[in-house]
Amino acid sequence: MFWPLAALYLCWIAPERGWWFPSEAMSPLGQRIDDLFYMILIVTTVVFIGTQIALGYVLWTGARRTDPGNEETTWFSHGSHNLEVMWTIVPAGILLYIALYQIDVWREFRMRPYFPQEQMTASLTRMGVDTDVPGDRALAEVTARQFEWRIRYPGFDEDGNLLPLMTDPQPTDLYTVNDLHLPAGVPVMINLLSGDVQHSFFLPELRVKQDAVPGLVIPVWFQAEKSQTYDLLCAELCGWGHYKMKAQFVAEPEQEWLQWLRELHELQNEDGVEETDE
Numbered sequence: 711m712f713w714p715l716a717a718l719y720l721c722w723i724a725p726e727r728g729w730w731f732p733s734e735a736m737s738p739l740g741q742r743i744d745d746l747f748y749m750i751l752i753v754t755t756v757v758f759i760g761t762q763i764a765l766g767y768v769l770w771t772g773a774r775r776t777d778p779g780n781e782e783t784t785w786f787s788h789g790s791h792n793l794e795v796m797w798t799i800v801p802a803g804i805l806l807y808i809a810l811y812q813i814d815v816w817r818e819f820r821m822r823p824y825f826p827q828e829q830m831t832a833s834l835t836r837m838g839v840d841t842d843v844p845g846d847r848a849l850a851e852v853t854a855r856q857f858e859w860r861i862r863y864p865g866f867d868e869d870g871n872l873l874p875l876m877t878d879p880q881p882t883d884l885y886t887v888n889d890l891h892l893p894a895g896v897p898v899m900i901n902l903l904s905g906d907v908q909h910s911f912f913l914p915e916l917r918v919k920q921d922a923v924p925g926l927v928i929p930v931w932f933q934a935e936k937s938q939t940y941d942l943l944c945a946e947l948c949g950w951g952h953y954k955m956k957a958q959f960v961a962e963p964e965q966e967w968l969q970w971l972r973e974l975h976e977l978q979n980e981d982g983v984e985e986t987d988e
């Protein structure tokens with residue numbers, strides 16, 4: 711009796727103590743993903759209590775069969791067809807319900823036509839990017855490799871306007887390692903690649919997790935609510951140095967992000983030669 715009761719008590723207090731998730735969800739979609747987790751927690755708690763009570767009942771009635779005066783010392787059960795049907799159909803029904811219930815969150819998170827394209831385009835326009843150029847709206851290309859995150863950003867043209875990110879690397883592109891910066895408060899998209907084995911792009915506070923698969927370019931969108939630094943981790947055991955793939959994701963207002971990119975541009979184009987007037 712102790713362990714079921716302890717488990718029940720922990721189930722009850724874990725969410726409000728913050729033991730259930732790494733932190734509160736820091737993105738709008740993350741909050742909906744948490745709601746799905748809580749829904750499943752309720753279902754599994756009810757099922758857990760039900761099966762524990764059923765188990766206790768069976769043990770209790772089984773023990774009573776050996777009372778003094780009872781001829782039988784053991785009670786054999788050869789199964790119940792009705793019970794078999796019931797505990798097949800009920801879980802199947804619950805699984806089907808969960809599958810249908812989560813479909814709209816899944817669609818927004820993973821299916822490209824349902825990405826918030828208009829908001830992403832509006833954000834690019836505010837930052838002065840020519841959005842008439844066809845192509846996707848990614849702000850960075852993130853390549854996971856053993857054992858780091860290599861990040862490629864678009865650079866600036868000669869007039870200092872931010873360029874759209876191209877599929878192929880450009881001479882104007884800017885690079886960082888383990889340091890992902892993107893605008894906060896708006897949906898942003900990255901293209902996720904792998905340079906070698908399978909990795910997993912994981913922003914725990916934002917509830918974003920997506921495998922990086924060799925040979926695929928996977929678009930991932932998310933929205934950081936607050937301007938702050940978040941953890942960026944690899945959630946796929948990818949080799950001996952897997953633990954080293956801890957990086958940071960800095961979310962900052964659009965204009966600050968632009969300014970940070972300009973500084974990166976200055977740094978990467980600094981050749982160390984002083985300019986002369988000749």
Ligand SMILES: [Cu+2]
Pocket residue numbers: 854855908909910944945946947948952955
């Ligand atoms: Cu990895």
